[in-house]
Amino acid sequence: MFTPSSNDVRRFFCEAYRKQRAGEVLTPMDAIAADWIAQHPEYHEALSDVDAALERDYSVEGGQANPFLHLSMHLSISEQVSVDQPRGIKAAHDMLAARVGEHEAHHEIMECLGEMIWASQRSGLPPDATGYIDCVRRRASR
Structure with missing residues (x-):
């Protein structure tokens, strides 16, 4: 199992x-990440400087969202939905996305995750x- 460091x-x-x-060629995973990055312009500055990104502390006490954690959760949820793992996440996601839209569905699923x-x-x-699936379904049926 691949366990990348922060x-x-x-x-x-x-x-x-x-x-x-x-405008370089993107791997499939790069392309998924780039799609989510595009939907989060508030993170573009943090992503523009890799050295600063490596040094930055996104502690809870600092009060600022960690863009890398947030984008990682988008990627995780995208992967879960694409392979329906855990079983039932795709249907629960689809119900929620139909109600609130794809991006907001991901944010709601993040809460459950x-x-x-x-x-x-x-x-x-x-x-x-x-x-986890029940939490997503409850949010979809609100």
Whole structure:
């Protein structure tokens, strides 16, 4: 299993953004990342300087969203939906996206994903995929 460091993740997004702006050939993963980056112009400055990105601390106390975490969650959700893993995420996503749009659906799913990860870390138990899907379905049926 590939487990990139936070610096690897930061380099990846900065490089995808650089390639996209330069009109270079993008890998399939670069292209997905570039699509989400384009939808988040508020992150463009942070992605423009890889050295600064590697040095920056996005602590909770700092009060600023971590663009690399946010974009990583978009990528994770995109991948989950594309392969329907955990099973049922595609249908739950599609219901939610039909109600609020693709981008906002991802943001709502991020809340569910974050809750699932937090609960798993807190309890020491494996992530609850069923609870995650149920959370997305509840948001879709509001």
